[in-house]
Each structure stands twice: as structure tokens, then as C-alpha cells.
Amino acid sequence: MSIRVNFLGIDMKSPIIAASGTFGFGIECKDYLDLNKVGAISCKGLAITPWSGNDGVRIAETPSGILNSIGLENPGVDVFKEKYLPELKRYNLPIICNIVGKDIEEYGKVARALSVEGVHALEVNISCPNVKNGGISFGTDPKMAAEVTREVKRNTHLPVMMKLSPNVTDIVTIAKAVEDSGADAISLINTLLGMAIDIHTRKPILGNITGGLSGPAIKPIALRMVWQVSQAVHIPVCGMGGIMTGEDVVEFMLVGAKTVQVGTASLITPTAITNITEEFNCWCQENRVDDITQLVGALQI
């Protein structure tokens, strides 16, 4: 019995990936858990130059979730390649670089800069709700989503996974647009746009006024979207949104996800990924699942 899976041409020891923005560049977490036991890491979103992110309060706790408005603070591709990549490469941990851009050209430049030895795949964030330029504006328009996909594909030899936004009326249209433009896989969902209010000051809690909601509160929406998308496309789907347990992983696989990502859970318990992997492994053993791909899309309706 094994929970290995092949995804984006990578032979992964488990289908459970650390979600972008919640696990830094991996190295920050090495004292909490064994990085060699993590299926893969999707690193914090990288731009061509450093971004400072949003001012003021960036995190607000909400019932069963958190709102964040980090604004894609990141050190830029050069610092990543010089400081983090050499150390991260020492682990038996596939590296997926999550990328962002202020315009279509920047996405291409970042893709090219990160197409280096040691990086296994790119995840393209066209879905961040917390930045004024870039991010979500590319993920809510099928034509723009298609253009970004083509630009990234033109600039890399690596497999490309497009990360979709749930802040749309019809996610299937966007999914099909990126598939038709050459995406190798789709990941979803990014955070849902929300607000939190301080009634004493009568002000929004977040400096950016709005933020992105993640955690268990969004799981039902994420499951619905992963189910819709995986039925509509032929490329593999990576599901996320509120995964806290091994059984949550099974739910995402049943609706069509080949792999999953764990985000907010790691902010609560730094060992969440290895705990969830252990729980998923036990569940598969107890339920005599020899090949985990048998679970993918096995929902009975």
C-alpha cells in the first residue's frame, strides 16, 4: 500500500502539498516537521522584484476561517534563487514555484527566471484578491487567463499549473480557457473576498479593507468548484480550501482532485501537513485503498 502519486510529471510520495503563502519557502518550517515527508511545496508567490505587501493589519480571525490581506509581499526571484533554493534543494521535496505579476509580461519574466535546475513546476497565481494590479484581474476574465497561460508556457519548459479564483460567476469557463491555452494542471481555490468589521471603531479590521477568506469556512465552496472543474477539463486538478484532516483529503479526491494543498491548517498547527498525511495514509489502509488514484473522481451520484 502506498500513497504515492504522479502529478505534473513529478513522482510524489504523497498527494499532499503545502499551499502557497502558508509555508513560506519551506525552510522556515524545517524545525517543526520533516520536510522530507511533505508531498511537495508550493512556495510563497514570487514576483520579478521584491514586493512590500499591504499596510496595516493583514490578518483577521473569522468563524472557522481567517481573512488575510498580505498583498503578496515577497523577496523577488533573485533572493529566492540565491538564499532559499539552494537549501530547499537538499530535501527530498519537490519544489513548485508560485508566481505573480503586475502585467502579462512580468508573468513571462518570472516564469523564465524560475525555470532552473531544482524547480519542478510552476503554479501561476491569477487569483490573489489582495493586490490592485495583477492577481485576480487575470483570473476573472477568461481571455486574460488564457493570455497569461500562453505567456508562461512560452517562457518555460516546466509543467504549468494555473491557480484559479473562486471570485467568479462561472469557474468552468476560466478552467476551460486555461486548459485550451496549454495549462498542464489546474489548482483551486484561492481565497474568497470578504470583510471583517470592528464595531467599536466602526472601521474595517484589515488595513486593505477587504481580504481573502480561507480555512474550513470555505471547504464546501471549494469542494463544489473542484467537482465542477474536474468534470469539465481533461487535465489534472489540485484541490484546496479548508483541508484540516485526512478525511477532508478523501473528500477532495472523490470530487476529482488528484492532489491537494493544505494552507490555513499549517498556520494553526505547524505539523498539520504531516498529521494530515498520516491520517490519510491510515484511512487508505483501513479502507483497503491500494492505489489512491482509484479515489479520484469516484464520487457516487
Ligand SMILES: Cc1cc2nc3c(=O)[nH]c(=O)nc-3n(C[C@H](O)[C@H](O)[C@H](O)COP(=O)(O)O)c2cc1C
Ligand atoms: C496568509 C496567506 C497567504 C497566502 N498567499 C498566497 C500566495 O502567495 N499565492 C497563492 O497562490 N495563494 C496564497 N494563499 C492562498 C492559499 O494558498 C490557499 O489557496 C487558500 O488559503 C485556501 O486554502 P486553505 O483554506 O487550506 O488555506 C494564501 C493564503 C493565506 C492564508
